[in-house]
Amino acid sequence: MPETVHTVFGWLVAGAALAVIVIGLWPAPADADPDVREQQLSQRIACPWCHGQSLAESDSEVAQDLVVILREKIDAGWSDDEIYDFFASSYGEQVLLDPPLTGWGIVLWSLPLIGLVGGGWVIWTRQRRLT
Numbered sequence: 001m002p003e004t005v006h007t008v009f010g011w012l013v014a015g016a017a018l019a020v021i022v023i024g025l026w027p028a029p030a031d032a033d034p035d036v037r038e039q040q041l042s043q044r045i046a047c048p049w050c051h052g053q054s055l056a057e058s059d060s061e062v063a064q065d066l067v068v069i070l071r072e073k074i075d076a077g078w079s080d081d082e083i084y085d086f087f088a089s090s091y092g093e094q095v096l097l098d099p100p101l102t103g104w105g106i107v108l109w110s111l112p113l114i115g116l117v118g119g120g121w122v123i124w125t126r127q128r129r130l131t
Helices: 002-025 034-044 061-075 080-091 104-130
Strands: none
Touching: 002 104, 034 061, 034 080, 061 080
């Protein structure tokens, strides 16, 4: 009986970890309200001179100027991808706090999945040794 409980508990933990990963990576719905869009985008674009702070977090004049440019792009009807491309081409891809799914971005986004598969393999091999 204790071995069965241990196995069921292991599967429940693995399922909960998978659910957390899926929910965390699920894309948020796009909002049409310009103020909400500005806030969301400014949280995903880093201030190029504020080391690790997003435009929303930074109090520097540079960040405030970039938020004004961001708002102008939103008001002009630019899509989120066009805005990301503009900032990445102007200041480099390091200003994007959510790495794109190209090059190293693919590696960064796949690390949680690799960790989940590796952890599942370790659990599976240990279970087989115990039985």
